[in-house]
Amino acid sequence: MARWFRRKQEDDSTESAGENTIESSQSEESSSETGDLSVENGVEPASETTSGIFTYMRSRLQKTRKTLAGQIDRLVLGKKEIDQDVLEELEEVLLTSDLGVATTQKLIASMEEKLHRRELTDADRLRIHLKDEIRRFLKVEASALDVTGHKPFVILAVGVNGVGKTTTLAKLAFRYKQAGLRVMLVAADTFRAAATEQLSNWADRVEVELVKQSSGADPAAVVYDAMAAAQARGVDVVLIDTAGRLHTKVNLMEELKKVKRIISRQMDTAPHEVLLILDATTGQNAISQTHLFHQELTVTGLVLTKLDGTAKGGIVAGACQEFQIPIRFIGLGEGLDDLKEFDPEQFVAALF
Ligand SMILES: Nc1nc2c(ncn2[C@@H]2O[C@H](COP(=O)(O)OP(=O)(O)O)[C@@H](O)[C@H]2O)c(=O)[nH]1
Numbered sequence: 453m454a455r456w457f458r459r460k461q462e463d464d465s466t467e468s469a470g471e472n473t474i475e476s477s478q479s480e481e482s483s484s485e486t487g488d489l490s491v492e493n494g495v496e497p498a499s500e501t502t503s504g505i506f507t508y509m510r511s512r513l514q515k516t517r518k519t520l521a522g523q524i525d526r527l528v529l530g531k532k533e534i535d536q537d538v539l540e541e542l543e544e545v546l547l548t549s550d551l552g553v554a555t556t557q558k559l560i561a562s563m564e565e566k567l568h569r570r571e572l573t574d575a576d577r578l579r580i581h582l583k584d585e586i587r588r589f590l591k592v593e594a595s596a597l598d599v600t601g602h603k604p605f606v607i608l609a610v611g612v613n614g615v616g617k618t619t620t621l622a623k624l625a626f627r628y629k630q631a632g633l634r635v636m637l638v639a640a641d642t643f644r645a646a647a648t649e650q651l652s653n654w655a656d657r658v659e660v661e662l663v664k665q666s667s668g669a670d671p672a673a674v675v676y677d678a679m680a681a682a683q684a685r686g687v688d689v690v691l692i693d694t695a696g697r698l699h700t701k702v703n704l705m706e707e708l709k710k711v712k713r714i715i716s717r718q719m720d721t722a723p724h725e726v727l728l729i730l731d732a733t734t735g736q737n738a739i740s741q742t743h744l745f746h747q748e749l750t751v752t753g754l755v756l757t758k759l760d761g762t763a764k765g766g767i768v769a770g771a772c773q774e775f776q777i778p779i780r781f782i783g784l785g786e787g788l789d790d791l792k793e794f795d796p797e798q799f800v801a802a803l804f
């Protein structure tokens with residue numbers, strides 16, 4: 453473990469440590485405008501058939517798959533017997549795919565137990581056990597996200613800059629609209645004009661209602677208006693986009709808490725979901741963000757975005773395991789159809 457920590461520290465100092473700025477997300481925005489499903493590197497477009505979704509997931513998760521499954525394969529290649537050395541190397545592999553220290557330690561401890569009980573006889577057994585355990589970690593006891601449970605069903609999206617909040621809400625608007633529901637997007641990220649404009653473009657494209665005010669307006673006031681309008685118009689799903697200046701700035705949390713209070717005041721059961729959006733490419737930063745947001749706002753669901761662009765997909769298991777908050781969706785690309793409901797079975801099957 454010490455060896456890994458040293459290396460990790462070196463890596464972190466060269467990484468941008470997940471500082472996704474507003475500017476960088478703006479410059480990338482244009483590419484999301486196309487909503488193109490068949491992007492670069494020859495990945496297949498989404499398909500709703502079972503084998504189609506599996507192929508799609510596999511190809512979108514290929515970076516993590518190559519890191520995790522590929523390294524495990526190399527590790528056990530030609531080994532007739534699994535021993536303590538193999539487990540130590542496995543520990544490193546799990547940590548590099550960002551499973552997190554706590555989760556990795558739990559996994560290794562359970563593997564050691566199996567080893568002592570002589571149940572880890574060969575590479576196949578090791579792979580099977582690993583898959584089972586990861587699957588177990590991904591299963592969190594929680595009620596499903598049923599947006600028909602309340603009218604309107606109010607989802608408050610939070611997260612730091614650039615993680616994909618606005619894009620995820622557009623994808624959700626698209627999903628619920630397709631399901632025949634009346635959807636409203638709410639531009640409560642009033643920190644800068646471009647944020648409202650971005651959401652407004654999505655609302656036009658997806659053809660859903662939008663509630664906005666001029667930039668610099670009080671987010672709580674925007675939300676107040678939106679809740680009143682949603683209730684008056686019989687909207688089914690209200691999707692609230694918020695600002696994401698860095699979580700280290702206390703006033704962001706105060707602002708979000710105020711927004712949450714305003715929502716509850718107008719509908720005592722709402723918000724029905726506080727959705728924390730996390731950028732999977734930031735690895736362990738996602739874990740510290742979860743700590744902070746959960747402490748202040750009681751997060752009820754997670755969305756892991758950009759899993760298509762990272763080898764750190766292990767973060768999915770890490771986040772589930774440490775907080776016992778269900779992952780609702782995963783983002784596998786920039787197109788409207790690239791947000792998928794998270795299914796532990798499917799995820800593990802696509803990874804190994
Ligand atoms: N590849 C990929 N890019 C994504 C995904 N989700 C969001 N993005 C991109 O991340 C950037 C920032 O997204 P945005 O929604 O503006 O983030 P926000 O600041 O949290 O609202 C945009 O360029 C999005 O297209 C995803 O699942 N995969």
Ligand SMILES: [Mg+2]
Nearest residue numbers: 617618641647
């Ligand atoms: Mg945004």
